Amino acid sequence: MAFAEVSNDIIGQFAAIVGESNIVIDPAQRYNYSHDETEDYSFLPDVVLKPGTPEEISQIMKLCHEHVIPVTPRGGGTGLSGGALPVQKGVVVSMERFNRILGIDELNLQATVEPGVITEVFQNAVKAKGLFYPPDPASRGTCFIGGNVSENSGGPKAVKYGVTRDYVLNLQVVLPTGEIIWTGANVLKNSTGYNLTQLMCGSEGTLGIITKIVFKLRGLPQKDVLLLIPFATNEEACKGIAEIFRAGVTPSGMEFFEREGAMLTIDYCEKIYAAKVTTPFSENMNAYLLCELDGNDDEVLMRDAERVMGVVENFQVGEILFADTAAQKEELWKIRKNLSPAVNAYTLTRAEDVVVPRANLPKLIVGIKAIGQEYGFNSVCYGHLGDGNLHINVLKESINEEDWNTKVVDGIGEIFKLTVSLGGTLSGEHGIGIAKRPYMHLAMQEANLEVMRGIKRVFDPRGILNPGKIF
Amino acid sequence: MAFAEVSNDIIGQFAAIVGESNIVIDPAQRYNYSHDETEDYSFLPDVVLKPGTPEEISQIMKLCHEHVIPVTPRGGGTGLSGGALPVQKGVVVSMERFNRILGIDELNLQATVEPGVITEVFQNAVKAKGLFYPPDPASRGTCFIGGNVSENSGGPKAVKYGVTRDYVLNLQVVLPTGEIIWTGANVLKNSTGYNLTQLMCGSEGTLGIITKIVFKLRGLPQKDVLLLIPFATNEEACKGIAEIFRAGVTPSGMEFFEREGAMLTIDYCEKIYAAKVTTPFSENMNAYLLCELDGNDDEVLMRDAERVMGVVENFQVGEILFADTAAQKEELWKIRKNLSPAVNAYTLTRAEDVVVPRANLPKLIVGIKAIGQEYGFNSVCYGHLGDGNLHINVLKESINEEDWNTKVVDGIGEIFKLTVSLGGTLSGEHGIGIAKRPYMHLAMQEANLEVMRGIKRVFDPRGILNPGKIF
Numbered sequence: 001m002a003f004a005e006v007s008n009d010i011i012g013q014f015a016a017i018v019g020e021s022n023i024v025i026d027p028a029q030r031y032n033y034s035h036d037e038t039e040d041y042s043f044l045p046d047v048v049l050k051p052g053t054p055e056e057i058s059q060i061m062k063l064c065h066e067h068v069i070p071v072t073p074r075g076g077g078t079g080l081s082g083g084a085l086p087v088q089k090g091v092v093v094s095m096e097r098f099n100r101i102l103g104i105d106e107l108n109l110q111a112t113v114e115p116g117v118i119t120e121v122f123q124n125a126v127k128a129k130g131l132f133y134p135p136d137p138a139s140r141g142t143c144f145i146g147g148n149v150s151e152n153s154g155g156p157k158a159v160k161y162g163v164t165r166d167y168v169l170n171l172q173v174v175l176p177t178g179e180i181i182w183t184g185a186n187v188l189k190n191s192t193g194y195n196l197t198q199l200m201c202g203s204e205g206t207l208g209i210i211t212k213i214v215f216k217l218r219g220l221p222q223k224d225v226l227l228l229i230p231f232a233t234n235e236e237a238c239k240g241i242a243e244i245f246r247a248g249v250t251p252s253g254m255e256f257f258e259r260e261g262a263m264l265t266i267d268y269c270e271k272i273y274a275a276k277v278t279t280p281f282s283e284n285m286n287a288y289l290l291c292e293l294d295g296n297d298d299e300v301l302m303r304d305a306e307r308v309m310g311v312v313e314n315f316q317v318g319e320i321l322f323a324d325t326a327a328q329k330e331e332l333w334k335i336r337k338n339l340s341p342a343v344n345a346y347t348l349t350r351a352e353d354v355v356v357p358r359a360n361l362p363k364l365i366v367g368i369k370a371i372g373q374e375y376g377f378n379s380v381c382y383g384h385l386g387d388g389n390l391h392i393n394v395l396k397e398s399i400n401e402e403d404w405n406t407k408v409v410d411g412i413g414e415i416f417k418l419t420v421s422l423g424g425t426l427s428g429e430h431g432i433g434i435a436k437r438p439y440m441h442l443a444m445q446e447a448n449l450e451v452m453r454g455i456k457r458v459f460d461p462r463g464i465l466n467p468g469k470i471f
Numbered sequence: 472m473a474f475a476e477v478s479n480d481i482i483g484q485f486a487a488i489v490g491e492s493n494i495v496i497d498p499a500q501r502y503n504y505s506h507d508e509t510e511d512y513s514f515l516p517d518v519v520l521k522p523g524t525p526e527e528i529s530q531i532m533k534l535c536h537e538h539v540i541p542v543t544p545r546g547g548g549t550g551l552s553g554g555a556l557p558v559q560k561g562v563v564v565s566m567e568r569f570n571r572i573l574g575i576d577e578l579n580l581q582a583t584v585e586p587g588v589i590t591e592v593f594q595n596a597v598k599a600k601g602l603f604y605p606p607d608p609a610s611r612g613t614c615f616i617g618g619n620v621s622e623n624s625g626g627p628k629a630v631k632y633g634v635t636r637d638y639v640l641n642l643q644v645v646l647p648t649g650e651i652i653w654t655g656a657n658v659l660k661n662s663t664g665y666n667l668t669q670l671m672c673g674s675e676g677t678l679g680i681i682t683k684i685v686f687k688l689r690g691l692p693q694k695d696v697l698l699l700i701p702f703a704t705n706e707e708a709c710k711g712i713a714e715i716f717r718a719g720v721t722p723s724g725m726e727f728f729e730r731e732g733a734m735l736t737i738d739y740c741e742k743i744y745a746a747k748v749t750t751p752f753s754e755n756m757n758a759y760l761l762c763e764l765d766g767n768d769d770e771v772l773m774r775d776a777e778r779v780m781g782v783v784e785n786f787q788v789g790e791i792l793f794a795d796t797a798a799q800k801e802e803l804w805k806i807r808k809n810l811s812p813a814v815n816a817y818t819l820t821r822a823e824d825v826v827v828p829r830a831n832l833p834k835l836i837v838g839i840k841a842i843g844q845e846y847g848f849n850s851v852c853y854g855h856l857g858d859g860n861l862h863i864n865v866l867k868e869s870i871n872e873e874d875w876n877t878k879v880v881d882g883i884g885e886i887f888k889l890t891v892s893l894g895g896t897l898s899g900e901h902g903i904g905i906a907k908r909p910y911m912h913l914a915m916q917e918a919n920l921e922v923m924r925g926i927k928r929v930f931d932p933r934g935i936l937n938p939g940k941i942f
Contacts, residue, residue: 107713107830130719152662163660165669166637179918185896187826188858189634191623191673192896192903192914193941194923198636198669202662219719242578248601248690248767296719297771355658359578387659425656425663432663443663447650451929452665458925470664 003088003464004067006046014049014091017059022097024048033074033092037139038082038435039350045072045086052097054172054180054211061209061465062178064091070467071176073205075115075147078139080351081433083151083204087468093209095146101125102212109217110169110186115146115210132220134161137429138337146210152202154429156253156292156336159386161218163429165201172212173200176460186214199455204431205466207459224252224294225301226329227308230285230318234258234369234381237287238361240315241385244291245358247311249304253292254386255336261343261380261393262288265335268342279331285318289385290336339382340393348396349380350412350435356424358388367418368392375411376403389428416442432470440471474559474935475538477517485520485562488530493568495519504545504563508610509553509906510821516543516557523568525643525651525682532680532936533649535562541938542647544676546586546618549610551822552904554622554675558939564680566617572596573683580688581640581657586617586681603691605632608900609808617681623673625900627724627763627807630857632689634900636672643683644671647931657685670926675902676937678930695723695765696772697800698779701756701789705729705840705852708758709832711786712856715762716829718782720775724763725857726807732814732851732864733759736806739813750802756789760856761807810853811864819867820851821883821906827895829859838889839863846882847874860899887913903941911942 015023024030025047035042051057064071070090077084086092098114101122105111106129113122119140126133136155137143147153149171154163171183183196190197200207231237237256244251257265259281266277281288289312293304309320323329343349356364365381368390372379377399383391394412396404416426416439426436426443440449449471456463456471486494495501496518506513522528535542541561548555557563569585572593576582577600584593590611597604607626608614618624620642625634642654654667661668671678702708708727715722728736730752737748752759760783764775780791794800814820827835836852839861843850848870854862865883867875887897887910897907897914911920920942927934927942 105828105830107717108828109716110828152660152666154660158660165666175918175922179916181916181918181922183919185826185891185914186828186894187860187896187899188829189623189625189629189826189855189860189899190896191824191898191900192907193911193919194678194926195623195636195669195673196919196922198666202666207665219721245580246578250690297768300768300771353662355656355660357576357579357581357657358659359576384660389658389660420656423657425658425661427662428658428660429662436663440664443656445650445652447646447652448654448664448667451646451652451667454929455665455926458922458929 003070003090006069006090010063010067010069011047013063014047014060017056018049018051022050022052033094036077036079036082036084038080038433040348041082041085043085043087044089045092046089048092048094050094050097054174057093057174057209057211058178058180060093061174061176064464065177065462068462068464070464072466073209075144076118076142078143079147079151079433080353080430081427081435083431083433083469085434087434095144098211104129106131111215111217113145113213113215115144115149115213117145119143119145119148126217127220130220132218133167133215134218135164135167138340145213149201149210149213150203150205151431152429154384154387154389156255156384158384159254160250160252165198167215168197168201168213169216170214171197171200171210173208173210175208176465188216202431204433204469206456206469221294222296223298223301224292225305226323226332227291227305228279228321228323228332229289229291229312230282231287231289232285232316234287234365235362236315237289238365238385240289240312241361242359243311244308247307249307251291251386252294253290255290256385257288257336257339257382258380259286261339261382262335264346265338265342268345269334269338277331277335279321279335282318290332343380343393349393352392352394352412352415353427353430354392354415354419354424355387355389355428356419356422360422360424361385361388361390364390364419364422368415371411371414371418375407375414377408377411387428388424413439413442434469437470474541474561477540477561481534481538481540482518484534485518485531488527489520489522493521493523504565507548507550507553507555509551509904511819512553512556514556514558516563517560519563519565521565521568525645528564528645528680528682529649529651531564532645532647535935536648536933539933539935541935543937544680546615547589547613549614550618550622550904551824551901552898552906554902554904554940556905558905566615569682575600577602582686582688584616584684584686586615586684588616590614590616590619597688598691601691603689604638604686605689606635606638609811616684620672620681620684621674621676622902623900625855625858625860627726627855629855630725631721631723636669638686639668639672639684640687641685642668642671642681644679644681646679647936659687673902675904675940677927677940692765693767694769694772695763696776697794697803698762698776699750699792699794699803700760700762700783701753702758702760703756703787705758705836706833707786708760709836709856711760711783712832713830714782715779718778720778722762722857723765724761726761727856728759728807728810728853729851730757730759732810732853733806735817736809736813739816740805740809748802750792750806753789761803814851814864820864823863823865823883823886824898824901825863825886825890825895826858826860826899827890827893831893831895832856832859832861835861835890835893839886842882842885842889846878846885848879848882858899859895884910884913905940908941
């Protein structure tokens, strides 16, 4: 179905719905809504709306459904697959005014929030009550929690505590046709009809606009220890991870990064925080594991830490750093969290987010480097290796535009083919959006895509909500 | 669309697909496939097929799709909502030959199994490798693991470890049109397109026939302690549960039963096991909590047990039984697991499976008893109260047929209305099937049902797979 233009008459109707102060028409201001953190993509929307209630969104959707106008919902704009970009122009619905924590229910260990709450704000509000919301994307200081639900974000603690969708009990959603529904109930177990809640999680804003989220919470672990383990090679580090889990330890974080990434990040951190990084990074150790253990009992933690150290001793490791001050822990996490901005400050990148069964990581990482050599690109790898989830930053550096858009694209295709051949898939936590859309046929059969397109049509018969994403 | 008869010609084609020895036509044998554990329902299928491969199921589905013949997949026949009953006659596809554990991958903590494996067989195979598959329905000795996925079964350990769907990574499914797909990948995190895996879990065999399941596994906890805590009233027990969780303890089991249920079960157990039950049940204590704690550290377990005892001391409790021998633990779990068969041996029941936010349990249980008084029925309540999941066995006893089919049905409707008013929903782990289908409108809006029906049509355009279930 061909999309309609956003006419002046329609803009008047939008203004009547959201109020004049919540509509953005000025091109310079609109430009802020044209890009996210994905490569150098930019798509200018015709108009940006900032509704304040589910009812306003319902009216917007009804109007756009009637006139066949594309609508792209947007959170904090920190996405890494272009999911919030208005590739077909039309309307961007910014969720920035949905920024209230509506309640934290300590008796039932649940919280109800609006999707425009910044993830870190929510984490801290929960923590203040002695409770714990584990999902922790690196962008937590600026991303919106609704975006986390839409992309099914993870972060370092997923290895022990699961990803965003594991905490979503119920969602209020405005459907593309304007109905407002709750997808489930505020309960821990539910076998009542199809699981619309889980279908919404990770659907990248293509099935409905989330307007309220009910999360389950946990008790806050009181203690943690953090180890930095240097390995001679990536392969050794990956093998070490599999063995740690086999030993029966479940770390609350199992992060990996390459020396090259660490060096870039140290320079970057020293600049932006104006403070010297004191953690030593030995020259002949190329791969680092950041291993966090958490719990409530010092003795149990120390015993687990000893088990981890006992396991990794069988590999080519350097001196293990046991971070025993808050400052040292903070510095280590600062390095990990700034890897992506640091690499992106160094050069334009394509950021991949593949995931494989944990034991296949050694083959994956060796294969990625070989593909890079063959197709002429360098890469910096890091990620949540406890989950088998590797982020690959393919570096543009001095590669010319033509090679960047052809040869490098083909090389990335080879990485995805390798990933799938190792039992893995395209995205562990960033989503498909527009960036990985061309590769979807590598990850699944046509019959799967046909089912997904069918589900999309059920929710959105005119295809107006976040068009051009996923498939 | 009107369903076709199963003609002799079609039966010949079925026989050619599955082989003469895997087709059941004899009425006496077919009768075994006409009922499950739900009330006194019975629906005779026209024919029962026992395929052995996904490809055979694909051929069956294509044939039935072409001729518009209803197909009802069937696992162990232990369902409590009638999900496996061929209410429109036609074909029952019994999964009994899909009974192989295809692999337990100790390195990745994953297992691949066929859906006809008995749950307990799978639990034990995993345990033999020092691993743990936590979902544990009371019917584990006879139910099929594929049925557990289809109904999203829970069991006592769900309170700490989650339900069946939390362990499902990937599914091989034959769609109603005959295509064979994998719904996802064998990975711990996945943001690659819509979550078809989670959509299949709990869809009660209406969207496809599951032919392989990839589960994630955990390390096996080495130790556990078990407490039996008697409370003066149901309400006190329910309040006690909420306070235990507030104290930061997460038990690995938090089961509840009424004294009346325990008495019926003791008689029943003494008969079927021919052994005296030694656990004392005081006459003036009406409600019992079975609280299990597990882990790997004796001291931590004892500390948690002391915290539980400290919390419940603030309520009207009797003497707490600390089960310190394997025999005593086994006896307590035997009582818990035999509650349902014992009550059903006593009288015909209607078994409900409601779930509410945990803190609303006291209001729920008081309300249920009041509704029973008003509508003239007794009930025995028990269940997984740590999850807010209460099983209500409505007893027929001497109620006449007319009242049983009108007044009692109305009363159950009132229980569901109360449940929903307390933020809960119809089923926590048994599914909707045919038994709770008339009440679906109480749990969700028409817009939700419309979306679910739309999804059903995407998978099954002719409505041949497990017709008449859920909505």
